[in-house]
Amino acid sequence: MATSSSDRDKLVLRFAPSPNGRLHLGHAFSALTNERIAARLGGRLLLRIEDIDVTRCRPEFEQAIHEDLAWLGLRFDDAVRRQSEHFDDYRAALDLLRGRGLVYPCFCSRQQIGRAVGAKEAETGGAWPRDPDGSPLYPGTCRKLSEAEAQARIAAGEPHVLRLAMDRALSEIGGEAVYQRFDEAGTECMVRAEPERWGDVVLARKDVPTSYHLSVVVDDALQGVTHVVRGRDLEAATDIHAVLQRLLGLASPRYHFHRLLQDETGQKLAKSRMSESLADLRVRGVTAAEIRERLGFP
Ligand code: GLU
16 A cells, blocks of 8 residues: 555545435444545545435435534545535436447336346246346346337336446446455455446436446546445445446546444344444443444544
């Protein structure tokens, strides 16, 4: 991780929580790992609010993020970027991909995809491939639609997502998607991404004109992020990010995937599992210093 002093000014990290629930110890661990690596590298640490999911994100959760992080003693550089204020940036990226025929509209509901996958499995007698998150790969139903039919259905107001045509994307970049990975000991290595295991991923959702994958790649580039420090649960998704960076001509940051904290039952801490929040811990009288200590950041 050796860097010269002039490079140091340019190093940028970010912590990017979503305001769809209260932060728990897993978030604290991620934010503190970012802080530690930023300090070691002499880089700046930014805060980004990932609030594209307008149905699940709430202002009170966003307010709580600021309170919890300040309570932990975390300080961020520059202005906070709120993704919901930048849909135009994501649209511009999508238009670039669309103009090159790399994106297509998909009208399938979850149930229709399930039925199509069931039919494929019955036909082949084998299990249909699943992506690293365990969802069946999109079976490609809407790829076969003619441009005229797709346009007519859009004009009729039929809800649809926009998917990346992964095989076309990979052939455009010559099949080579790689990214640089680093660990806290300073070792770096090049990782060969395997984006084909994700199939035709969604780049714009029915309810939101972007997706996590698209907005995270656009924002990391626009914010000049050089080092992404995030949990191992996002390691596989980085394959998609590497492809999008190549397609959009964006610089690829270096990545570090930190371990995930688990509860007593060995499950990953998660908002959806109602893991104890930092605010709950605070109410119970736990101090920020105790949390830092407990997580290994004295
Ligand atoms: N917003 C994501 C989350 O809260 C983090 C995305 C990232 O670090 O790339 O899990």
